Amino acid sequence: MSKIISFKFRIYPNKIQREKIDYNIECSRFIYNKLLDSRIYNYGKYVQYLKRCKKIGIKKNPKQFYSFCKLASVKQIKDSYKFLKKADSLALCAEYNNLKHAFENFFLKLRKFPKHKTRKDKKSYITSFVNNNIRIEKNRIRLPKIGFVKIKVHRALPSNYKIKRVIVLNKACSEYFVNIIFEVPEEIKQTKMEKVVGLDFKIGDIFISSDFEKPEYIMPYRKAIERLVKLQKIQKNKKKFSKNWYKILRKIQNTHKKISDKRKDFLHKLSYDLSKKYDVVCIENLSMVEISQKLGNGNNTYDTSYYKFTTMLKYKLESLGKKLVKIDKWYPSSKLCSNCGHKKEDLTLDDRVYHCTNCGISIDRDINAAINIRNEGIRNFIESLNV
Ligand SMILES: [Zn+2]
Structure with missing residues (x-):
């Protein structure tokens, strides 16, 4: 093979x-x-x-x-x-x-x-x-x-x-x-299951893990966007296809490249760290469209970052004989209680803290979802081994 x-x-x-x-x-x-x-x-x-x-x-x-x-x-x-x-x-x-x-x-x-x-x-x-x-x-x-x-x-x-x-x-x-x-x-390695983590995608931070961790997401664009807007304004005033126009164009291209390089670098390091630390990583199986729907603002930069991040994570884990488990997108990860499994139907997006009426636990909404994703991922993974 x-x-x-x-x-x-x-x-x-x-x-x-x-x-x-x-x-x-x-x-x-x-x-x-x-x-x-x-x-x-x-x-x-x-x-x-x-x-x-x-x-x-x-x-x-x-x-x-x-x-x-x-x-x-x-x-x-x-x-x-x-x-x-x-x-x-x-x-x-x-x-x-x-x-x-x-x-x-x-x-x-x-x-x-x-x-x-x-x-x-x-x-x-x-x-x-x-x-x-x-x-x-x-x-x-x-x-x-x-x-x-x-x-x-x-x-x-x-x-x-x-x-x-x-x-x-x-x-x-x-x-x-x-x-x-x-x-x-290809070497066939048996995937261990000692360290398993669930990730819940979240706008701004990329994800929150079931181990209460979230990455410090750098914002390379925030500063660069100002510069881009400025450059585009300057370019508008130049004669199209003139020498100066091309000069500004090159500057714009360079800025874009720097932004994407910084982002890529960050995502590579982040996925590398995760693949070293964990044996199995569980995430929700979202497509590009669903990600943008979930995040709700259709921001291109975010969409592609998430998608890139999952693909990076997948091949990095697999190269180490580890596994990325994708759970079904219909799994109600945020509605279930991670402690007792009670399903809270009336959970709204504004409820930042998950308060369970069944067992009385209060937990951060995203961490609760991440734990649920991890548990469901473990279940799926074991099931896939038994087949
Ligand atoms: Zn509960």
């Missing part, structure tokens, strides 16, 4: 390498759009064919659909656009697979029709591991068609890894990254 994990590292390409990376990105985008064009063109021909069948009165052949709607091959496009030969051929093939996948999603999962890629889209390309063409040596990484690029390996690489793919990214502030996708053998 093996599993797929991905690590992101910053790379420091020199000027020539930067140009080559950007060239690969541009060519990937170009071939994606050309392939999409070919597909749309073929589909147009298919529609014409159907019309003709109707006119002449012959039966249509369903097999024709597939022959008409095929993508052009990478080779066909490479032959007509010679400049693509200088780009990383694996990256071009990856785009072919990407588009194929997008169409499968469109037909089978009813996703949106694939769109053309524009310059505004994420700047990245994918290259795959073939014949040892990608390898990491000390502080350098070898990439096909680029050569050895300086890399900062800020964390230990997994043991016995095999590189599958590498996504090379050019971020808005002309910082370059690689997202390396590894295949590593």
